[in-house]
């Protein structure tokens with residue numbers, strides 16, 4: 516392109532129109548003589564706005580309000596779907612780094628999709644005992660986790676480092692649980708199917724995450740892993756392991772036994788099945804646009820018997836988890852428009 520193709524713009528302020536006596540006084544330069552701008556959802560104490568290491572004022576994009584979260588842990592769960600009765604079992608099962616699904620599939624996928632940088636604030640919705648929070652905090656992120664189970668929050672706090680805060684709250688009222696808080700990014704890991712309805716969860720995420728922030732959601736695959744409606748089958752004639760699917764389009768609330776191996780334990784949670792379009796429509800309606808998607812296949816391998824290669828092939832064909840990444844749009848829109 517020839518260098519003179521675009522004439523250079525004159526950035527000097529233009530003289531205002533009208534007779535001289537009606538001219539307005541010149542506008543103050545940026546930041547001069549104007550009252551500080553009230554940040555949306557962040558009234559009151561704005562914290563220290565100086566970079567302590569470099570001694571310079573922070574730019575708006577660098578400033579994070581203090582991560583004050585309620586300290587008290589109420590005795591009662593914040594929602595009836597809280598994993599309070601399962602808390603001891605779940606904490607033991609996840610331990611410090613999560614089970615093999617977490618460590619091999621879920622956490623690496625969240626890191627890839629979140630694209631968070633050290634120092635950024637990440638909201639972990641339905642954080643459980645903090646497996647994701649610990650993982651992100653080790654990478655330098657500041658994490659606030661919310662979960663409805665007081666015992667899981669206690670477990671998360673017991674293992675937490677200085678970059679992690681955990682609070683009891685209902686994911687469907689995030690704005691009220693963390694009033695005035697703002698986050699660079701957010702994650703909801705293996706929990707959307709524990710929540711009903713999901714529309715208020717997405718509305719809360721939209722309110723708390725900054726425009727352009729990424730919201731990563733991991734769920735058991737809503738097409739191939741529907742509790743009690745999908746299962747493995749084996750076609751002896753073809754030597755093929757297949758996935759049997761009995762229902763998909765109908766939303767369902769399905770009771771799940773959480774530790775089925777144990778005799779005399781009837782502990783269960785509810786899994787809410789919804790077809791994929793329900794999630795995508797709810798995201799769009801909340802003003803969240805999908806910008807990424809991954810489908811994760813199990814790395815677990817089955818038996819050593821004659822069916823093992825058919826099982827391995829099937830494991831590589833039918834994903835266990837779906838990861839959807841959305842970003843906050845500047846303006847709310849609706850897919851129904």
Ligand SMILES: C[S@@+](CC[C@H](N)C(=O)[O-])C[C@H]1O[C@@H](n2cnc3c(N)ncnc32)[C@H](O)[C@@H]1O
Nearest residue numbers: 594596597598641642643662663664685686704
């Ligand atoms: C399968 S666990 C996943 C926990 C964690 N994200 C992880 O990956 O280990 C589902 C979590 O959702 C939480 N939960 C269920 N309903 C909730 C609600 N309405 N608000 C907040 N948390 C909720 C449960 O207490 C439980 O910790």
